[in-house]
Amino acid sequence: MMRGAMASEWLKLRSVNSMRVTLPLACAASFVLAVAPFASDPARSAMSAAQLARYDAAGYCYSGGFLIVVLAVGVLGTLSATSEYGSGLIGTTFLAVPRRRAVLAAKAAVVGGAALLVGLVLSLATFLTAQRMLAGKHLAVGLGDPGAARAVAGAGAFLAVTALAGLAIGIVLRRATAATAAFLGLYVGANLVTGALGGAADAAGRWTPLQILKGLTSTRGASAALPGPTAAALECLAYLVVLLGLAALVIGRRDV
Amino acid sequence: MAGGASLDGMIETHELTKRYGSTTAVDRLSLVVKPGRVTGFLGPNGSGKSTTLRMILGLAHPTGGHALVGGRPYSELRRPLHEVGAMLDPGAVHPGRTARDHLRSIALTTGISAARVGAVLELTGLTPVARRRVGGFSLGMRQRLGIAAALLGDPPAVILDEPVNGLDPEGIQWIRNLLRGMAAEGRAVLVSSHLMTEMEQTADHLIVIGRGRLIADTGMAEFVRGASRTDVLVRVDDPGRLASVLVGAGGDVASEADGALAVRGLAPRRIGDLAARADVAVHELAVRRATLEQAYFEATENAVEYRAGDGGRR
Numbered sequence: 001m002m003r004g005a006m007a008s009e010w011l012k013l014r015s016v017n018s019m020r021v022t023l024p025l026a027c028a029a030s031f032v033l034a035v036a037p038f039a040s041d042p043a044r045s046a047m048s049a050a051q052l053a054r055y056d057a058a059g060y061c062y063s064g065g066f067l068i069v070v071l072a073v074g075v076l077g078t079l080s081a082t083s084e085y086g087s088g089l090i091g092t093t094f095l096a097v098p099r100r101r102a103v104l105a106a107k108a109a110v111v112g113g114a115a116l117l118v119g120l121v122l123s124l125a126t127f128l129t130a131q132r133m134l135a136g137k138h139l140a141v142g143l144g145d146p147g148a149a150r151a152v153a154g155a156g157a158f159l160a161v162t163a164l165a166g167l168a169i170g171i172v173l174r175r176a177t178a179a180t181a182a183f184l185g186l187y188v189g190a191n192l193v194t195g196a197l198g199g200a201a202d203a204a205g206r207w208t209p210l211q212i213l214k215g216l217t218s219t220r221g222a223s224a225a226l227p228g229p230t231a232a233a234l235e236c237l238a239y240l241v242v243l244l245g246l247a248a249l250v251i252g253r254r255d256v
Numbered sequence: 257m258a259g260g261a262s263l264d265g266m267i268e269t270h271e272l273t274k275r276y277g278s279t280t281a282v283d284r285l286s287l288v289v290k291p292g293r294v295t296g297f298l299g300p301n302g303s304g305k306s307t308t309l310r311m312i313l314g315l316a317h318p319t320g321g322h323a324l325v326g327g328r329p330y331s332e333l334r335r336p337l338h339e340v341g342a343m344l345d346p347g348a349v350h351p352g353r354t355a356r357d358h359l360r361s362i363a364l365t366t367g368i369s370a371a372r373v374g375a376v377l378e379l380t381g382l383t384p385v386a387r388r389r390v391g392g393f394s395l396g397m398r399q400r401l402g403i404a405a406a407l408l409g410d411p412p413a414v415i416l417d418e419p420v421n422g423l424d425p426e427g428i429q430w431i432r433n434l435l436r437g438m439a440a441e442g443r444a445v446l447v448s449s450h451l452m453t454e455m456e457q458t459a460d461h462l463i464v465i466g467r468g469r470l471i472a473d474t475g476m477a478e479f480v481r482g483a484s485r486t487d488v489l490v491r492v493d494d495p496g497r498l499a500s501v502l503v504g505a506g507g508d509v510a511s512e513a514d515g516a517l518a519v520r521g522l523a524p525r526r527i528g529d530l531a532a533r534a535d536v537a538v539h540e541l542a543v544r545r546a547t548l549e550q551a552y553f554e555a556t557e558n559a560v561e562y563r564a565g566d567g568g569r570r
Contacts, residue, residue, distance in 0.1 A: 001334075001365070008364040015357040016350055088348035091315050092405065095342055096365040098314050098331045255316040 005097045005106035013110055016083075018076055026072030027122050033065025035129045043137035057134055057141045058151040059218040061126045066155065069122060070213065073115050073159050074183050077166025080111050082176040091256045100251045104171065108244060112164045119159030123152045147219030150229055154216030161236045162187075162209070168243035171251055199224070207235060263327035265291040265412030265444040267312060267340070271321035274307050274468075281307045283468035284321065289446045291412065294439045296459030296476070297448040300556055304468035305448050306344070309417055313342050325413065337366050337409030343402035344417045351391025355382055355401055358390055359408065368408050376404040381430075395422030403434075413444040420454055432458045452549040456480075466556045476548070483551035488524050490517045491540035492531060501534045502527065516540070 013019055038060070047055065084090040097103050127148070134140040143149045166183050173179040187209045194205035205211055205225040215222065215232030222228040227235060267289035274282040282304040289295045299305045310316040312323040314330035322329060325340045333339050349358055359373045377383045380400040385393070390401065399422055406414055416435075420428045435458055439445050449455050455462075462479050464472040472479055492498050495517055499509045507522040519527055524543055531538050 004365040004367055008361045011357060011361045011364055012350070012353070015354070015361070016352040018352075083350060087350060088345045089350055091310075091344060092348050092362060094315060095313060096337055096362050098333060098336055253317075255310070 001097065001099070002102055002106065005102055006109055008093075008096070009106045009110040010114075013080060013114060018079055022072065023076060023118065026069050027118065030065050030067075030069035030072075031122060031126055031129075033068060034061055034126045035065075035133060037064060038130045038133045041134070041137065041139065044139050054220060055139065056218060056220045057131065057139050058127065058145070058148040059214070059220060061130050062123065062151065062155040062213060062217040066123075066126065066213075067210070069119075070159065070162055071184070071187060073118070074162040074166040074187060075180055077111055077115070077163040078170035078173075078179040078183050079166075079176065080107060081167055081170030082174060082179050085170075085174040086176055094256055101248055104244075104248055104251050107167060108164055111167050112160045115163030116156060116160035120153070120156030122159075123155035126155075127152050141219075145219075147229075151217040151219055154229065154232070155213070158213050158216055158236070161240060164240055165209075165243050168240075168247040171247040172243075194225075206231070209239075212236060265326065265340075265442075267323075267325055267413055267415070267444055267446060269308065269312065269321065269323040272308065272311055272318055272323055273320035274304070274311060274316065275319045281468050282311070282318075285465065285468065285470055286321075287463050287470060287473055289413070289444050289463075290461075291444040292439060292442050293460040294435050294445045294447060294458055295461045295463060296455045297446055297463050297465075298455065298552060298556075299448075299465040299471075303466050303556075305465065306417060307468075308465070309342070309344060309415055309446075309448070313340070313344070313415065315344075335366050335409070337362070337368065338411055339409075340413040340415060341406030341409060341411040342415040342417075343399075343406045343419060344415075346395065346398035346402040346421075349390045349393075349398065349401065352389055354387050355390055355393070355404075356386040358401065359405060362405055363408055366409065372408060372410075376407050379407065380404040396424060396427050399423055399427070403431075411443070414438060414446070416445075416447045418448055418450065420449055420451055428454060452547065452552055456548040464552065464555055471555050479555075480546055480548050480551045483546035483554050485544070485546035485550045485554070486520075487544050488519045488522065488527055489540065489542045489544050490519055490527055490531070490538065491515075492517070493537040493539070497534060498531055498536045501530050501536075505530055518544075 044052065084093060093103055094100060131140040131142070141148050143152065165186070169182050170179040173182055190208040191210045194201040194208055202224040206227045211226060212232045212235050215227035216229055218226065268287065270286050272282055272285045273280070285304070285308060297305055307316060311318050312325065312330065325333065330336060356373065356377065359376065360370065363369070363373050377386050380403055382397065382400055382404060385397065390398070393401065399419060403416065403419060406416065420431050423431060432454070435445050435447060439460070447459070456476070459476055462472060462474060462476055463470070489512070490498065495511070495515050499511070499517055502509050502517070502519055502522060505522060505526070507527070508520040510518045512518055524541055528538060528541055
């Protein structure tokens, strides 16, 4: 039953335009805007020692344009749930697979798996392209350099976490507008709040998704507001447990 | 067809109850839908029909009682699409997906072949539009797509909520033949509709509910016969004389506006004999059978939740 449910979810995911058009567009925009700033970075010889110590050739790949694909994947994640609730299609889905948690598991496997694959390909492509652009400036790092491979893998995995968070929020809230707003509130709004509060909100700031992404991809160490890679990974896990747990709780209880 | 042979296709509810706060939508409803016939499911708006169907199909949780399909709760069916096919809402589709992909996404859950998807598309006349997006479909085409989905697993029981909504006369006739054909093959067919004339031609058996309670669970002919409206219309040259004769013979006679007599309690043949003996010339003698619609209105008179004209009062 699980295999059938996953095959069904996979077909549903790839048979609508949001996946065939929106996702590739978001990936392309994300890639271009992520690598473009490297062209204007100064060469190694023009940097001070302090600048050079801060310069994060791996982490910078995932700080700017990459956020476009993060937000797109998260919204697509919410849509994969809310589009079914909005049309009532979720009823048809539950008729075919009455074990509702199996539906959630199948959706999570497919949405999370697809996002992981897309995320890893995109993060690797971004990294390799950026390093190629930095080579002439003698700033490039390789996958073998400390933290670089972890940054690439972390950025890819973060997309999967984001898609799953979106899916769970979509299942809990059911309505597209509410779910999109909640997702953007968590991913963008939370950062605006902790940013405005400054140092007072450092502890909370470590828990905002965008700081988690930075923690996963930075190769220049943690700070008060920035979790280290292990802490960031654990925070991702905590988010998934809470959000997917909530989704699993409500999906079985509610009338459709 | 999988499962225990004797219970195949049988749909039953026992004391099924659904409360929303202080409102009781379905009230200790017990019914059995048997294979081999078309069972019409009737009731006014808000009488609990859809809620009942949703509980049978595991989409809503009962407050009390239970519903079984083929002897098991829906949520415990291992291959539900092969036990019962259902169409509740023809709008429950993703507008951006093609008809074929919609059906394939359902078929994949339980390993139904692409050939079967093609077969139900053919059966419902959707083959020419199979690769078109559902968003552009008319209500009638969506109804056909919903029915196609219900038939995917070739199930021994079929539940259709308002399947003729939005269909043209050809489509309605097609549904009628389809439902009758499925019943003839030994399947249980449960179908709700507001179109009484249509139901009269399609259903063998009726389940009527009002305010969530069972009002009637009976054969179609029996239900209609039970209505008080069946009478005999008589037009004669001397209605006054015949009226007194008929009343004397035990008939219940009422005068129509145009002078004709509406007679109850006497057979047409007896009325003709009495008229002949009284030397009254008969111009017309016609049995007026109650329609399903009349019988339905009589049965549900006290159970209409919202009625026009009384301000929607309960």
